[in-house]
Amino acid sequence: EDQVTQSPEALRLQEGESSSLNCSYTVSGLRGLFWYRQDPGKGPEFLFTLYSAGEEKEKERLKATLTKKESFLHITAPKPEDSATYLCAVLLTNQAGTALIFGKGTTLSVSS
Amino acid sequence: NAGVTQTPKFQVLKTGQSMTLQCAQDMNHNSMYWYRQDPGMGLRLIYYSASEGTTDKGEVPNGYNVSRLNKREFSLRLESAAPSQTSVYFCASSSGTGVGSPLHFGNGTRLTVT
Numbered sequence: 001e002d003q004v005t006q007s008p009e010a011l012r013l014q015e016g017e018s019s020s021l022n023c024s025y026t027v028s029g030l031r032g033l034f035w036y037r038q039d040p041g042k043g044p045e046f047l048f049t050l051y052s053a054g055e056e057k058e059k060e061r062l063k064a065t066l067t068k069k070e071s072f073l074h075i076t077a078p079k080p081e082d083s084a085t086y087l088c089a090v091l092l093t094n095q096a097g098t099a100l101i102f103g104k105g106t107t108l109s110v111s112s
Numbered sequence: 113n114a115g116v117t118q119t120p121k122f123q124v125l126k127t128g129q130s131m132t133l134q135c136a137q138d139m140n141h142n143s144m145y146w147y148r149q150d151p152g153m154g155l156r157l158i159y160y161s162a163s164e165g166t167t168d169k170g171e172v173p174n175g176y177n178v179s180r181l182n183k184r185e186f187s188l189r190l191e192s193a194a195p196s197q198t199s200v201y202f203c204a205s206s207s208g209t210g211v212g213s214p215l216h217f218g219n220g221t222r223l224t225v226t
């Protein structure tokens with residue numbers, strides 16, 4: 001069964017304390033991986049797409065990396081405004097066709 | 113730049129009532145989607161429309177119907193609401209004709225069925 005697991009479920013950081021969020025997957029036919037940010041009461045907002053192992057993307061304090069089994073979202077020197085839920089989604093092709101499977105998310109809280 | 117607009121933002125229904133959730137996008141995107149988000153679960157696809165005039169079932173289509181009214185608008189209808197349909201519903205659009213393009217989401221409709 002295709003699965004996407006995000007860890008930890010929740011993460012509390014102090015401002016400036018760097019850390020990483022993990023998205024691991026057991027899927028066949030990986031075609032890509034997406035990261036989204038979701039603020040409370042809002043819809044998810046697209047951050048990055050990664051297509052192949054070794055690929056990296058950066059945006060401000062965020063850097064996303066991809067291996068054959070997992071992706072990391074590294075947050076460098078976070079600020080309180082980085083507090084949000086971060087979702088990963090895996091694009092895959094299986095016997096049923098092409099599908100996008102979302103993880104449950106990691107809720108990040110950054111305090112000043 | 114409105115992006116994806118959903119109405120209403122909040123709704124309370126009684127079991128058995130019907131309603132339609134409205135969604136419109138102004139980005140000239142080909143594909144539109146309806147997702148539901150429940151506590152402790154990832155976003156799940158209800159229905160999608162890869163282009164004007166076509167619709168397909170997603171992972172959890174039972175109890176729902178959709179209409180792609182034109183390129184801009186994609187509505188979701190609950191014919192006979194059930195408590196299990198209490199959820200936050202998100203409409204999304206993308207420029208491609210499949211799920212491989214980044215999704216642009218609306219801000220959701222929070223539905224409670226009593």
